[in-house]
Amino acid sequence: MSARLLLCALALAAQAASAQPLPDPTRPPASLTTPAGDAAAPHSVEPQLQSVLIARHAGGRHVAVIDGQTVRLGEQFRGARVAQMTQNEVVLVKGRERRVLRLFPRTPAPQRLNERD
Structure with missing residues (x-):
C-alpha cells in the first residue's frame, strides 16, 4: 500500500515540475522593471498603448498611457508629439x-478551411 502511495506522489511531483507558469496579466511591461542601460533589457521597437481616457465634455482632457508613461494630447513621448x-x-x-x-x-x-461538397 505504501509503495502505491509513494508511486502516486512521485507521479504528481513529476507533473507539477513540468507545468509551465502562466504570465501575470497585471505585471508591468519588462521595459519598466528592467534598469535603464541594462544590456539584457528587451528593447520594444513598437511602443505599447495601454490605456486611453477621453473626457466626455467638449474641450476635456485627453490622456493616454504608453509603455507605463502618462501623456496628454500635444505632449511629447520619446521625441514624438x-x-x-x-x-x-x-x-x-x-x-x-x-x-x-x-x-x-x-x-x-x-483563414477558412476549404469546405467539401
Whole structure:
C-alpha cells in the first residue's frame, strides 16, 4: 500500500515540475522593471498603448498611457508629439513620420478551411 502511495506522489511531483507558469496579466511591461542601460533589457521597437481616457465634455482632457508613461494630447513621448487620440488609438508624429498605436491591435482574419461538397 505504501509503495502505491509513494508511486502516486512521485507521479504528481513529476507533473507539477513540468507545468509551465502562466504570465501575470497585471505585471508591468519588462521595459519598466528592467534598469535603464541594462544590456539584457528587451528593447520594444513598437511602443505599447495601454490605456486611453477621453473626457466626455467638449474641450476635456485627453490622456493616454504608453509603455507605463502618462501623456496628454500635444505632449511629447520619446521625441514624438501626441497628435491625436481616439478611444482606441493614439497618433504619434515625429517630423514626417506618423505612427498609430492601437489599444487593440488588429489581428489577421482567421483563414477558412476549404469546405467539401
